Amino acid sequence: MFAIVRTGGKQYRVAAGDKIAVEKLSGEAGDKISLGDILLAGDGDKAQDVNGLTVSAEIIAQERGEKVIVFKKRRRHNYRRKQGHRQSLTLLRILAVGKEEKKAAAPKAEKADAAPAAEAAPKKAAAPKKAAAKKEA
Template structure:
C-alpha cells in the first residue's frame, strides 16, 4: 500500500519500509512520528479514500544537506558577496501506511441508531 503525504510544503509518495529525507521536524533519533496530512492512498492501481488515514514513521537521523553557495555580484560596482547555506533535514523510515487515526476509530454508532 502506498500513500502521498504532505509535510514541509512538499509531497512525498511513501510505502512501508521506504526512507525519505524531509525538511527538519522536531524529535530525536529513534522517536516515532505520525504524518497525518495524507492526500492520497492506494494499492496497486486502485485508489482508496484518504480520510482518517495516517502514516507512522521513525526518525533515523537529523542531518544537514550539502552546502549551496549563494554568490551575488553587481558588475562594475566592486560588489561581491559569497554566502553558503546548509539545509537541515530529517531522515525518516516509514513503518506503516494506512493506520486509522484515533479520531476516526473513536467514532462509533450507538446501538439504538443502528
C-alpha cells in the same frame, strides 16, 4: 500500499520501508511519529479513501544537507556577495501506511480514572464551603 503526504511544504510519495529526508521535524533518533497530512493513498493503480489513514514513521537521524553556495555579482560595480546555506533535515523510515488503530480499552480506563477524580473534586469543594460557613457564623 502507497500514500502521498505533505510535510515541510513539500509532497512525498511513500510506502512501507521507504527512507526519505524531509524538512526538520521535532524529535530525536528512534522516536516514532505520525504524518497526518495525507493527500492521496492507493494500492497499485487504484486510489483509496484517505479518511482515517495514517502514515507512521521512525526518525533515523537529524542531519544537515549539503552546502548550497549563493553568489551574487554585478559586473563593473565591485559588488560580490558569497553566502552558504545548509538546510536542517530529518531522515525518516516509513514503518506503515494504513488505518488508525482504535484503542477501545484506553477510553474505558480514562472513564474509570475520571470517576474517582470526579468524586474527589466535590469533597474538596465541600470542605472550603463548610469552612466559609463557620467563619460567617
